[in-house]
Amino acid sequence: MKGLAKSRRLRSGRYSQRGQIYLITAATHNRQPFFDEFSRGPLLAHQFRQTQEDGWANALCWVVMPDHFHWLIELGDCELQALVLTVKSRTARSVNAVLGRTGQFWQRSFHDRAIRREEDVQAVARYIIANPIRAGLVKRVHDYPLWDAIWV
Numbered sequence: 001m002k003g004l005a006k007s008r009r010l011r012s013g014r015y016s017q018r019g020q021i022y023l024i025t026a027a028t029h030n031r032q033p034f035f036d037e038f039s040r041g042p043l044l045a046h047q048f049r050q051t052q053e054d055g056w057a058n059a060l061c062w063v064v065m066p067d068h069f070h071w072l073i074e075l076g077d078c079e080l081q082a083l084v085l086t087v088k089s090r091t092a093r094s095v096n097a098v099l100g101r102t103g104q105f106w107q108r109s110f111h112d113r114a115i116r117r118e119e120d121v122q123a124v125a126r127y128i129i130a131n132p133i134r135a136g137l138v139k140r141v142h143d144y145p146l147w148d149a150i151w152v
Contacts, residue, residue, distance in 0.1 A: 033066035041146035061125035064146035
C-alpha cells in the first residue's frame with residue numbers, strides 16, 4: 001500500500017502544458033538493469049525520437065542508464081501522462097521481445113519536474129548527461145553511448 005500511496009502523490013498536481021519544458025525520470029521495475037547491455041538502449045532512444053516525429057515532444061536531452069532514464073523535453077501536442085505511458089509501453093514491448101520475457105518492465109509511476117524559465121536549461125542538460133560519470137560507469141561523457149543533447 002505504501003508504494004501505491006507514493007504513486008498517487010507523484011500524480012497529484014501533475015499538469016501538462018504545451019511548450020513547457022519538463023525533466024522526466026522513470027525507473028525499471030525493481031530497478032532491474034535491463035539497459036545494462038548497450039544494445040538495448042537504442043530501443044528506448046528510438047521511442048524518444050518517435051515522439052518527436054509525432055509532434056508530442058521536442059527532446060532536448062536524454063540519457064539511458066542501466067535501470068532508469070532521464071529525458072528533458074519541451075512538451076508538444078499531448079498530455080504528459082500519455083506521452084510517458086506511450087514511451088514506456090512501446091519500450092517494454094520491444095525490450096521484452098528481445099529478452100524473451102514477459103511481465104512488468106517499468107515502475108508504475110514516473111517523476112516529472114517542470115523547468116522554470118529562469119533556470120538554465122543547458123545546466124539541467126549537463127547534469128543529465130553527466131549521470132553515467134556520477135554513477136561510475138565512465139570517466140568521460142563521450143565514453144557513454146546512450147545519451148544525446150541538442151546542444152552537441
